[in-house]
Structure formats: C-alpha cells, structure tokens
Amino acid sequence: MNILRTLLLLFALACTSLSAQPSESAINASLSSIGSAESLDDIRSLSTINEDYKTGYKGLYKRYKDTQEEHQKIAKKFEEANIPLFFSLIPYCESNFKSDAYGHGTAGLWQFMAQSGRTYGLKIEKGNDQRTDVCHSTDAAIRYIKDLKSIFKEWYLVDFAYGMGELKLQRLIRKNGSKKISVLLKDPEFPKGTKNHFAKTLLLDAAIHHTKPDNDTP
Numbered sequence: 001m002n003i004l005r006t007l008l009l010l011f012a013l014a015c016t017s018l019s020a021q022p023s024e025s026a027i028n029a030s031l032s033s034i035g036s037a038e039s040l041d042d043i044r045s046l047s048t049i050n051e052d053y054k055t056g057y058k059g060l061y062k063r064y065k066d067t068q069e070e071h072q073k074i075a076k077k078f079e080e081a082n083i084p085l086f087f088s089l090i091p092y093c094e095s096n097f098k099s100d101a102y103g104h105g106t107a108g109l110w111q112f113m114a115q116s117g118r119t120y121g122l123k124i125e126k127g128n129d130q131r132t133d134v135c136h137s138t139d140a141a142i143r144y145i146k147d148l149k150s151i152f153k154e155w156y157l158v159d160f161a162y163g164m165g166e167l168k169l170q171r172l173i174r175k176n177g178s179k180k181i182s183v184l185l186k187d188p189e190f191p192k193g194t195k196n197h198f199a200k201t202l203l204l205d206a207a208i209h210h211t212k213p214d215n216d217t218p
Helices: 002-019 024-033 054-066 068-080 085-095 114-119 134-152 155-164 166-176 181-185 192-209
Strands: none
Touching: 024 085, 024 192, 054 068, 054 085, 054 192, 068 085, 068 134, 085 134, 085 155, 085 192, 114 134, 134 155, 134 166, 155 166, 155 192, 166 181
C-alpha cells in the first residue's frame, strides 16, 4: 500500500511539473531575448498569457520533452547562426515538431510552402521533398529568418513576419505608425493565428531557456 501511495505521489508531481507555467520574470526574459523593450506590464493583450494558453502550452511542452534530444541538434544550428534560441522552438507551434507533417500546401517541421521552400534552396519534387528533411529544412529556415531580420531589424518582428508574411506585417506597421508589440497586437487586423503562435513560442522559450532548473516550473 505504501508503495502504491508513493507511486501515485510521484505521478502527481510529474503531472504538476508538466502543467506548471513559466514565471512572469522568465517570460520577460524571453521578450528581452528577442529584442523587446516592453515587458508583460506593457503588453496588455498578453497580461493573461499563462491562463489563456495553459492547455496549448502544456501539450507543446510535453512534446518538447519527448523530442528534446532531436531539438538540441536544431538548437545548435541556431546558436552557430547567432539567432535567438526562441526561433528554434517554432516547429513545435508550426508542426508539433513532426518532420512529416503536411498542412494546406505546407510541409515539414517549419511548414514551408513549396515556393518559399525552393526560394531558400530546398528540392521539392516527387519522391524528394526536402521540406521534410530536418537538416535541410532547418538550414533553409535559418536563411529565411536571417533575411527577415535584415528587413525588420527586430527579432520579435521576425517571428510576426514568419507567422503572417512580410507584406501583411509591413502594412500593419505603416497603419499603426509603430513597431511596438503592445500596439501591433491590439490591432483587430493582427492575425489571431500569429498571436497564438507568438504567445505559445514565448511560453516555451521562457520555460526552456529562461527558467532555472531549481524552480518549480518545468
């Protein structure tokens, strides 16, 4: 009976660890790592981020734990390219970190469209779709992210552009006369999918890269 109670306690602790949310300071550290001068206190639309994205975050974090070894290979490429590790986590929100994932005209970890995949050096033909190749597609994603950085200058804007496209983001910046996260996110034309993508990646990055191991967050 004591053994059973111990096992149940360990299981409960494991579940708590998986569902724990990153702290506000960790989220702010993640925001800072992608060039934001604003914190959660400044970005009202993200003030309830932990509550709003609790379920989605929990599933993505579990997927990260299951694929951590494979992710480290991708993270190394981003470190070598001097790109914030935040961006190495994009595949969790794009494809649930599945290299064989297919969407509406998209494929692979990074969910490249065929045209953009070819633009960044991927072979896409019958029997050989390099969008589903982890190494080749990650190298292409790094090239794309670097190009977006040269256009938008700020790393957080790179993530927005990755989610909605360059032209859409440029139009929103012109419309609002601002590049601030707090301003752009409250625009009713800001795509909900891009906001969700950003928020979930932000939570993952805060938990994985900006939370100390001895904290009670995962």
